[in-house]
Amino acid sequence: MSEHTVSAYDEELTEMAGKVAEMGGLAEKAFADAVSALVSRDLDLAKTTIAQDERLDTLHQEVEAKLIEMIARRQPMGQDLREITAATRIANDLERVGDLAKNVAKRAIAIDNSLGSKKLAIGVEHMTELALSQLKQVLDAYTRKDPEAAKRVQEADAEVDAIYTSLFRELLTYMMEDPRVITQCVHLLFCAKNIERIGDHATNIAENVFYMVTGERLPEERTKLDETTSVS
Amino acid sequence: MSEHTVSAYDEELTEMAGKVAEMGGLAEKAFADAVSALVSRDLDLAKTTIAQDERLDTLHQEVEAKLIEMIARRQPMGQDLREITAATRIANDLERVGDLAKNVAKRAIAIDNSLGSKKLAIGVEHMTELALSQLKQVLDAYTRKDPEAAKRVQEADAEVDAIYTSLFRELLTYMMEDPRVITQCVHLLFCAKNIERIGDHATNIAENVFYMVTGERLPEERTKLDETTSVS
Numbered sequence: 001m002s003e004h005t006v007s008a009y010d011e012e013l014t015e016m017a018g019k020v021a022e023m024g025g026l027a028e029k030a031f032a033d034a035v036s037a038l039v040s041r042d043l044d045l046a047k048t049t050i051a052q053d054e055r056l057d058t059l060h061q062e063v064e065a066k067l068i069e070m071i072a073r074r075q076p077m078g079q080d081l082r083e084i085t086a087a088t089r090i091a092n093d094l095e096r097v098g099d100l101a102k103n104v105a106k107r108a109i110a111i112d113n114s115l116g117s118k119k120l121a122i123g124v125e126h127m128t129e130l131a132l133s134q135l136k137q138v139l140d141a142y143t144r145k146d147p148e149a150a151k152r153v154q155e156a157d158a159e160v161d162a163i164y165t166s167l168f169r170e171l172l173t174y175m176m177e178d179p180r181v182i183t184q185c186v187h188l189l190f191c192a193k194n195i196e197r198i199g200d201h202a203t204n205i206a207e208n209v210f211y212m213v214t215g216e217r218l219p220e221e222r223t224k225l226d227e228t229t230s231v232s
Numbered sequence: 233m234s235e236h237t238v239s240a241y242d243e244e245l246t247e248m249a250g251k252v253a254e255m256g257g258l259a260e261k262a263f264a265d266a267v268s269a270l271v272s273r274d275l276d277l278a279k280t281t282i283a284q285d286e287r288l289d290t291l292h293q294e295v296e297a298k299l300i301e302m303i304a305r306r307q308p309m310g311q312d313l314r315e316i317t318a319a320t321r322i323a324n325d326l327e328r329v330g331d332l333a334k335n336v337a338k339r340a341i342a343i344d345n346s347l348g349s350k351k352l353a354i355g356v357e358h359m360t361e362l363a364l365s366q367l368k369q370v371l372d373a374y375t376r377k378d379p380e381a382a383k384r385v386q387e388a389d390a391e392v393d394a395i396y397t398s399l400f401r402e403l404l405t406y407m408m409e410d411p412r413v414i415t416q417c418v419h420l421l422f423c424a425k426n427i428e429r430i431g432d433h434a435t436n437i438a439e440n441v442f443y444m445v446t447g448e449r450l451p452e453e454r455t456k457l458d459e460t461t462s463v464s
Binding site: 068071072073074075076081084085092172175176179182183186189190193 | 300303304305306307308313316317324404407408411414415418421422425
């Protein structure tokens with residue numbers, strides 16, 4: 001293979017990584033906007049967030065088709081193959097993050113306004129800050145090809161899970177104390193679960209970044225655990 | 233390309249479709265066992281179901297690696313490319329079905345035994361029958377390359393969604409009437425949501441089967457709607 005070809009290939013890989021990073025930017029924004037719409041009861045923002053998910057889906061389809069085409073044309077091996085495989089998987093995770101954000105935005109619309117849901121949504125906001133920071137950090141680790149940063153993201157996921165577990169219990173307590181808040185608390189529980197899952201996707205991405213750069217699997221620090229399924 | 237090569241390729245494609253169908257069998261079994269464990273309070277079955285998800289994950293990784301390798305080696309176009317792309321996406325959906333089934337099995341363990349949860353779980357069982365039948369039918373459509381059967385699966389998803397919406401409301405009512413059942417009803421709500429999502433994955437698979445065989449996109453019959461996010 002001539003140097004010219006190799007360099008054109010590198011350019012193509014960089015371009016694909018750029019598209020995946022663009023998906024990451026859209027997914028981050030959707031997630032932040034959805035929770036913001038939920039907490040500040042901003043229905044217009046919720047609607048915009050729902051509508052914009054289509055852009056992320058379209059971008060995902062483009063990226064997927066382009067990556068398959070690259071595999072067929074370039075027959076990549078080793079590091080190149082790892083980069084393309086990682087891009088495919090990361091794009092999948094980001095598309096799922098967009099779906100989860102969209103679902104939070106839908107619930108922002110569904111939640112009844114009248115019963116102080118704003119107070120109840122604060123816990124969700126705190127959890128979001130952490131999960132969003134995880135997502136930003138892992139996308140940064142992807143762009144910089146930094147396995148150590150990816151490893152830190154994986155390690156910090158336990159914190160998102162811990163907040164989720166505590167929020168789950170708190171929301172159950174509210175529901176038991178005042179049946180009038182049951183419906184909105186159920187929607188908030190689903191929102192919290194969606195955010196916890198966004199944290200899981202950040203972890204998946206971290207594992208893919210680590211493997212892409214090093215060719216080694218990141219050891220699982222812990223058994224993945226949603227503690228709310230093991231407590232009654 | 234010699235006829236021998238073409239026929240070796242066909243064999244490879246058939247073998248891959250077989251592996252995907254094997255994933256489908258495991259995903260179906262996990263789903264059926266998880267709900268059975270939930271409804272009949274069978275903790276051993278729940279534990280076995282959780283443990284066996286690893287097999288599905290391993291198979292998924294094998295399938296994914298093999299498909300990438302096939303794209304690189306065969307540089308497929310047209311129908312062949314569609315078959316490989318479809319297999320990749322269907323394998324993804326089946327891996328997710330396995331995760332959702334595992335989550336139901338975890339909740340079967342978490343749900344408190346003492347408060348008549350068996351009665352409450354009946355609605356979940358009914359929803360499962362339908363979603364499971366959808367999954368079976370779409371895997372059959374994939375094996376038989378039958379686009380009409382795939383289309384019917386897509387159309388029937390609205391029914392799973394309708395049962396979910398009615399179950400959601402029913403569980404909320406129970407919670408409002410008796411705060412002692414709140415925790416278990418919340419777990420059942422999450423189980424119901426997981427089953428509804430399994431229905432969505434069956435629909436995704438249906439869309440991929442249709443596209444794989446015909447090269448055309450299945451028209452979306454309806455806006456995908458979880459009505460519980462638009463009602464309070």
